[in-house]
Amino acid sequence: MAQEKKQNSTDGSGLSFQELIFELQKYWANQECVIMQPYDMEMGAGTFHPATFLRTIGPEPWRTAYVQASRRPTDGRFGENPNRLQHYYQFQVVLKPSPDNIQELYLISLKAIGVDTKKHDIRFVEDNWESPTLGAWGLGWEVWLDGMEISQFTYFQQVGGLDCKPVTGEITYGLERIAMCLQDCSDLFELAWSRTKKTKVTYGDIYHQNEVEMSRYNFDLANTDALFNWFDVCEKESQKLIEEGLSIPAYEMTMKASHSFNLLDARSAISVTERQRYILRIRSLSREVARSYLESREKLGFPLVKN
Amino acid sequence: MLKTRDLLIEIGTEELPPKSLKSLATAFSEQMCLALNEVELDFNDISWYATPRRLSLLITDLDITQKNKKHQRRGPSLSVAFDKNENPTQATVGFAKSCGVEVKELEKLESGKGVWLVFNTILKGKKTNEIIPGLIEKSLGRLPIAKRMRWGNYNIEFVRPIKWILILFGKKTLNCEILGIKSGATSFGHRYHHPGALEIKSPSEYSNILRNKGHVIVDYNERLSLIQSQISLAAKNNKGNAIIDPRLLDEVTSLVEWPVSFIGNFDPEFLKLPKEVLITTMQDNQKYFPVTNDKKELMPLFVCVSNIESNNLELIKKGNERVIRPRLSDAVFFWEWDLKYGLKNHRQSLKEVVYQKDLGTLYDKSERLVKTLSLIGEKINLDIDSAKTAAALCLCDLLTKMVSEFPKLQGTMGRYYAKAEGENNDVAIALEELYQPRFAGDKLPKTLPGQCLAICEKIDSLIGIFSIGKAPTGDKDPFALRRSAIGLLRIIIECKIDIDLKDLLSTAASTFSNKNQSLNCINDVYTFLMERLRHYYRDEGFSADVFESVFAINISRPLDFHHRLIAVAEFRKLSEAKSLAAANKRISNLLKKSGEINSIKIKNDLLVEKSEIKLARKLEDYKKIIAPMIDNHNYKSALTELAGLRKVIDNFFDNVMVMCDKPDLKKNRLALLSNLNSLFLETADISKLQD
Numbered sequence: 002m003a004q005e006k007k008q009n010s011t012d013g014s015g016l017s018f019q020e021l022i023f024e025l026q027k028y029w030a031n032q033e034c035v036i037m038q039p040y041d042m043e044m045g046a047g048t049f050h051p052a053t054f055l056r057t058i059g060p061e062p063w064r065t066a067y068v069q070a071s072r073r074p075t076d077g078r079f080g081e082n083p084n085r086l087q088h089y090y091q092f093q094v095v096l097k098p099s100p101d102n103i104q105e106l107y108l109i110s111l112k113a114i115g116v117d118t119k120k121h122d123i124r125f126v127e128d129n130w131e132s133p134t135l136g137a138w139g140l141g142w143e144v145w146l147d148g149m150e151i152s153q154f155t156y157f158q159q160v161g162g163l164d165c166k167p168v169t170g171e172i173t174y175g176l177e178r179i180a181m182c183l184q185d186c187s188d189l190f191e192l193a194w195s196r197t198k199k200t201k202v203t204y205g206d207i208y209h210q211n212e213v214e215m216s217r218y219n220f221d222l223a224n225t226d227a228l229f230n231w232f233d234v235c236e237k238e239s240q241k242l243i244e245e246g247l248s249i250p251a252y253e254m255t256m257k258a259s260h261s262f263n264l265l266d267a268r269s270a271i272s273v274t275e276r277q278r279y280i281l282r283i284r285s286l287s288r289e290v291a292r293s294y295l296e297s298r299e300k301l302g303f304p305l306v307k308n
Numbered sequence: 309m310l311k312t313r314d315l316l317i318e319i320g321t322e323e324l325p326p327k328s329l330k331s332l333a334t335a336f337s338e339q340m341c342l343a344l345n346e347v348e349l350d351f352n353d354i355s356w357y358a359t360p361r362r363l364s365l366l367i368t369d370l371d372i373t374q375k376n377k378k379h380q381r382r383g384p385s386l387s388v389a390f391d392k393n394e395n396p397t398q399a400t401v402g403f404a405k406s407c408g409v410e411v412k413e414l415e416k417l418e419s420g421k422g423v424w425l426v427f428n429t430i431l432k433g434k435k436t437n438e439i440i441p442g443l444i445e446k447s448l449g450r451l452p453i454a455k456r457m458r459w460g461n462y463n464i465e466f467v468r469p470i471k472w473i474l475i476l477f478g479k480k481t482l483n484c485e486i487l488g489i490k491s492g493a494t495s496f497g498h499r500y501h502h503p504g505a506l507e508i509k510s511p512s513e514y515s516n517i518l519r520n521k522g523h524v525i526v527d528y529n530e531r532l533s534l535i536q537s538q539i540s541l542a543a544k545n546n547k548g549n550a551i552i553d554p555r556l557l558d559e560v561t562s563l564v565e566w567p568v569s570f571i572g573n574f575d576p577e578f579l580k581l582p583k584e585v586l587i588t589t590m591q592d593n594q595k596y597f598p599v600t601n602d603k604k605e606l607m608p609l610f611v612c613v614s615n616i617e618s619n620n621l622e623l624i625k626k627g628n629e630r631v632i633r634p635r636l637s638d639a640v641f642f643w644e645w646d647l648k649y650g651l652k653n654h655r656q657s658l659k660e661v662v663y664q665k666d667l668g669t670l671y672d673k674s675e676r677l678v679k680t681l682s683l684i685g686e687k688i689n690l691d692i693d694s695a696k697t698a699a700a701l702c703l704c705d706l707l708t709k710m711v712s713e714f715p716k717l718q719g720t721m722g723r724y725y726a727k728a729e730g731e732n733n734d735v736a737i738a739l740e741e742l743y744q745p746r747f748a749g750d751k752l753p754k755t756l757p758g759q760c761l762a763i764c765e766k767i768d769s770l771i772g773i774f775s776i777g778k779a780p781t782g783d784k785d786p787f788a789l790r791r792s793a794i795g796l797l798r799i800i801i802e803c804k805i806d807i808d809l810k811d812l813l814s815t816a817a818s819t820f821s822n823k824n825q826s827l828n829c830i831n832d833v834y835t836f837l838m839e840r841l842r843h844y845y846r847d848e849g850f851s852a853d854v855f856e857s858v859f860a861i862n863i864s865r866p867l868d869f870h871h872r873l874i875a876v877a878e879f880r881k882l883s884e885a886k887s888l889a890a891a892n893k894r895i896s897n898l899l900k901k902s903g904e905i906n907s908i909k910i911k912n913d914l915l916v917e918k919s920e921i922k923l924a925r926k927l928e929d930y931k932k933i934i935a936p937m938i939d940n941h942n943y944k945s946a947l948t949e950l951a952g953l954r955k956v957i958d959n960f961f962d963n964v965m966v967m968c969d970k971p972d973l974k975k976n977r978l979a980l981l982s983n984l985n986s987l988f989l990e991t992a993d994i995s996k997l998q999d
Contacts, residue, residue, distance in 0.1 A: 084634035098461040104322060118500050122614035122624045124563060125323035140457045142323060147627025148594055148612065156459050167461035187630055272660050
């Protein structure tokens, strides 16, 4: 039965949003990934989750997969655009070291969620990634499904200014977009989040009001004086914690500073020149965190390294 | 006759960067060719193949071994090789020993300088098999890869992870390790149609097997033509013509192994958007080819090139249509928002956008443009009001939503928004023309206000960036100033705007607030521009000496420079050119040698020889003839006229001793030559012409 449902992926009966998550979790769990949970803080992308940012640093092998909410205040459209959200979900897979068959693993995962790779046009289109705030960059692709960018694929080369050895392979699925393809749906608020024979709860039922209100807050109401202040406070806290050798709380402060910056950006409170300076301030925090985390793992003898 | 075999090399990779695929493949071929030449292995032909997942080379009739090579080692000179008793000396014995032979096996070499003992031997050529892996590795290491990457836990670096390596020499696989990866015996087909291994029995059947069994067209150019004809056909079937941008065609060719093109639709409602917006969305974001009707208007269609022969093409089509819709909706949102906000309204906000630290904001820049335009506008016949309005508005569109989304539409959106706001055509067009030429060979501004605005913007960038010490160095040119400089010169020359560069530079420099620095860098910018001018003419096919002959006389009006250069190039073709160039060279040497000449006045009573009297007389005649030609910039006639002096000058040199014993005569002759020299220099320094 389940198999049949997957085959008819784009006739409108494809996986519901939550089934999509279940399938991906199951699939990647079978690939020896630790299924982690969303981090309980605001962040711009799943890459910020310490299970990616911190774990890609140093020699320790690591495999994880998790859902993470991404908050991008400037992308808000007051719930009026059927394709844009300021709060959406990514499914993040981190494989360190990147296995030789990483592309094949990814393609099989697409089959697992009901995408027939022999019917659709799936392509790896060059898209190199750089996060100025994380001091990170990598090479890779965006994956196109019939012209729609559904995933990002990156081989991390540097994180927090440190060379990655081994290299981490990161796969980020854009869950809403994939669900829209699977359910043949052109309005993401109409996506079935959950579905039984009798009931259907849509993405809009759950998040529409959230989009309207959060857009209003992000664009119009967020207190910029307070945000500027928070940014400064978080920056100082982070620096203090680094001195204490506490890279994890220091990183949390970095993330908080980063989100304050994103909100200020949405409020158009930062001029173009200042913008660059703020980015550099966050980057220097990220670099310090990365260095400090590596040191602390080294002190622990890199416990995840097995002979 | 050495035996030969065909060699096939296939480097299988994860998807390669499409914008550099072709250059990677051709470089691989060139490097391999060089490497084979270095080791003296002959072959008939080398051809390259490239797809998103492989770089391949087919080398036909490659020697299976290097040729044996004669080798000679030179030992001691014969004079010290043997003692009186004809016994070999210590040196000779040592040499023979080091060659591993007896002394009697050494031979003698006679040259003009003496006789030596030598050891002749034949070095056996190595087997090609053994050399090839090293050559491949070397060639791959020399590919022009902007950023090499690492993957997994390997110590390998390449453009993308390598998945397999196939090397077939004749019918045998060549097993080796390249960049730490073991070569195998098989290729692989299309990612979805034939993911499994493919056996290739001999190099010559490579492309056929990949096509027939593997669903891969490995030949880049074949794939490109196929795509091109598919696109045209798809458009034609819908009564349209596809717009095929060659760069996009290359990119798409580099994104597919098995092209299948189809037509998709978008809502005709979107056609209300400026066509540039639609085209950019289709080409840049989605890699689609736009379609126009007979009237060259866009149709609500696009051609997409997919990489699969799906049994449900409708599915792929629907998917693509679902993607373009929200993108175009976004564009409509930006368009309407920008129209509502207005272009002028952004002007004040330009004050908040820093152009460059120490050069003020974009507002300051636009103010400078207004000033420079007014100043130079007086010197050319320019409708100053339109031009000034355009200068004031020109950077405003940078702040529109559409341009923040599609930066390459800057200027174009300015034109649309200015027009919507009721600005006249001249203003609107100038806003777009400001950015022309956008790339080498691009069209130039057509209207005078557009040309002037473009000139002012480029000169402002040049002075500004030079003044803050960020002039281009080596291969670093982050502000694309070389392109600005060439653009500036092209507009002045090709649009025939008679303007003095030094004048333009000091005018523009005076508008900066960091006047000290901006005025200080004028000479550097001028030198930089002249250097670009040299490149410009080299690219246009003028020989370097022609350029030098005009460059030598310091002409700072590029248009005037151009007329002189054309005249010299024509002059160079005349039969008299060679001897006149030589004569001028001789004259300038004589003048140089004799130092400063006190008087250039020719005293007729000191002219004694027939030939010098004649030359002096001719000189006077020619001065009168040439003067009006120079005034009218008719340099070609001037030089053609001057060619008539050849005989008189040759006669002069044949019969007159310039540096004679009598100081008076000598001085007078030098004055005569100095006059003659000046006459030529009115157009150019033709002594710079080379044979």
